[in-house]
Amino acid sequence: MNVGVEALFTSALGLQPPWVVEDVKLDVQGKRIDFEVSCSGALLTCPACGAASQPVHDRLRRQWRHLDFFQFEAWLHADVPRVACASCGKTTQLNVPWARPGSGFTAAFEALALALCRDLPVRQAAALLRCADKQLWRRIEFYVDQARALESFAGVQIVGIDETSLRRGQHYITVVHDLDAKRLLFATEGRDHQTVLDFAADLEAHGGDPAEVRHVCMDMSAAYAKGTSIALAQADISYDRFHVIAMAIQAMDDVRREELRSEPEEVAAALLGADPKTRRNLLWGMRKNPVGWTGAQTTAMHWLQRSALKSARAWRLRMALREVYARARQHNNAEQAASDLAAWTSWARRCRLEPFKKLAATIKERLGAVVRGMLDHRSNAFVESMNGQLQQAKRAARGYRTAKNFIAIAYLRLSRLKNLPPHPFSAAATVG
Numbered sequence: 083m084n085v086g087v088e089a090l091f092t093s094a095l096g097l098q099p100p101w102v103v104e105d106v107k108l109d110v111q112g113k114r115i116d117f118e119v120s121c122s123g124a125l126l127t128c129p130a131c132g133a134a135s136q137p138v139h140d141r142l143r144r145q146w147r148h149l150d151f152f153q154f155e156a157w158l159h160a161d162v163p164r165v166a167c168a169s170c171g172k173t174t175q176l177n178v179p180w181a182r183p184g185s186g187f188t189a190a191f192e193a194l195a196l197a198l199c200r201d202l203p204v205r206q207a208a209a210l211l212r213c214a215d216k217q218l219w220r221r222i223e224f225y226v227d228q229a230r231a232l233e234s235f236a237g238v239q240i241v242g243i244d245e246t247s248l249r250r251g252q253h254y255i256t257v258v259h260d261l262d263a264k265r266l267l268f269a270t271e272g273r274d275h276q277t278v279l280d281f282a283a284d285l286e287a288h289g290g291d292p293a294e295v296r297h298v299c300m301d302m303s304a305a306y307a308k309g310t311s312i313a314l315a316q317a318d319i320s321y322d323r324f325h326v327i328a329m330a331i332q333a334m335d336d337v338r339r340e341e342l343r344s345e346p347e348e349v350a351a352a353l354l355g356a357d358p359k360t361r362r363n364l365l366w367g368m369r370k371n372p373v374g375w376t377g378a379q380t381t382a383m384h385w386l387q388r389s390a391l392k393s394a395r396a397w398r399l400r401m402a403l404r405e406v407y408a409r410a411r412q413h414n415n416a417e418q419a420a421s422d423l424a425a426w427t428s429w430a431r432r433c434r435l436e437p438f439k440k441l442a443a444t445i446k447e448r449l450g451a452v453v454r455g456m457l458d459h460r461s462n463a464f465v466e467s468m469n470g471q472l473q474q475a476k477r478a479a480r481g482y483r484t485a486k487n488f489i490a491i492a493y494l495r496l497s498r499l500k501n502l503p504p505h506p507f508s509a510a511a512t513v514g
């Protein structure tokens with residue numbers, strides 16, 4: 083290397099005395115650049131107690147992966163001194179300024195890895211960085227824990243509690259969002275009432291006050307209502323649109339399935355249609371709104387509506403509930419919404435369809451909370467957009483989708499953490 087190159091890289095890496103780049107080796111074929119960094123001075127400050135001018139006991143060889151230089155994979159190497167301190171009597175290894183203790187990556191490399199994992203599946207980020215995804219998962223967890231510990235939840239007043247599952251229908255995770263700041267506050271395994279108690283404890287540990295939470299938006303699970311009544315007792319509950327409509331669609335599916343199973347053969351045959359294609363068109367036609375129907379679905383749905391089938395009644399009930407919500411959004415009047423909803427429940431209770439009778443009873447019992455949810459547009463929209471982002475977080479954890487990993491990546495992406503390392507290429511960051 084030319085004279086001066088070492089000095090150039092010493093400053094490019096942001097090194098301060100006593101650390102300097104002593105040697106640079108470029109391996110063009112191996113696509114590697116290796117920096118030998120050395121620590122000058124025979125007497126150093128003790129890292130354990132701060133006593134100045136202590137002798138070096140020995141030096142330990144270590145290496146760190148750094149950000150690539152152009153197409154070259156960059157590595158730092160150093161003999162890191164251990165200081166034998168006369169003052170505290172300990173022999174302690176010096177911390178290097180470019181990496182966390184114990185990490186084989188420089189801090190800049192870790193910051194880039196975190197930035198990539200916010201946008202890409204972790205496996206893909208690992209492939210781009212040419213490292214193992216396991217190494218990235220460990221770092222995501224470390225930095226998320228560190229950043230969350232510094233996060234303040236003071237002033238949180240409106241939260242949304244929801245469940246999501248790692249795999250379809252199993253391995254549940256409870257997530258709690260701050261609906262004002264639009265950030266993920268808390269995620270934990272399970273979906274029992276204890277999860278809400280754990281959230282309240284976590285809120286307090288981050289400077290929040292459970293007594294200040296005045297509004298909780300949730301689905302109709304009894305467990306969350308129970309947890310809220312214990313840990314967030316003074317909060318109003320509201321049931322959001324997304325979940326209530328989902329329950330109506332579930333009731334409608336139950337009616338259709340039951341009708342297929344138990345009705346006389348000719349009804350089942352009529353419902354099935356001539357071929358499996360028609361059956362599928364019905365299934366999806368019933369779940370979708372009419373604007374989304376394909377031609378074949380429109381034909382199937384017109385046929386259904388002319389029939390005397392229970393499935394046709396179930397479809398009308400579902401659409402009527404949707405209409406109740408649409409009117410509530412339009413008029414934004416609690417009294418009107420309550421009376422529309424009461425009319426719907428009284429129809430549903432007389433409809434002789436068991437799943438709808440049950441749903442109507444549930445809604446009637448909690449009418450006030452359902453109406454609050456009908457008028458709370460902001461949290462409705464947020465819950466739906468959060469669902470999409472949680473699905474992306476799940477995809478990001480593909481291959482390593484444990485509860486721990488999913489929770490870590492969800493915090494990284496959805497919590498708006500203020501104390502993560504800055505992107506190494508941003509103006510605020512210094513390399514090394």
Ligand SMILES: [Zn+2]
Nearest residue numbers: 128131167170
């Ligand atoms: Zn010491």
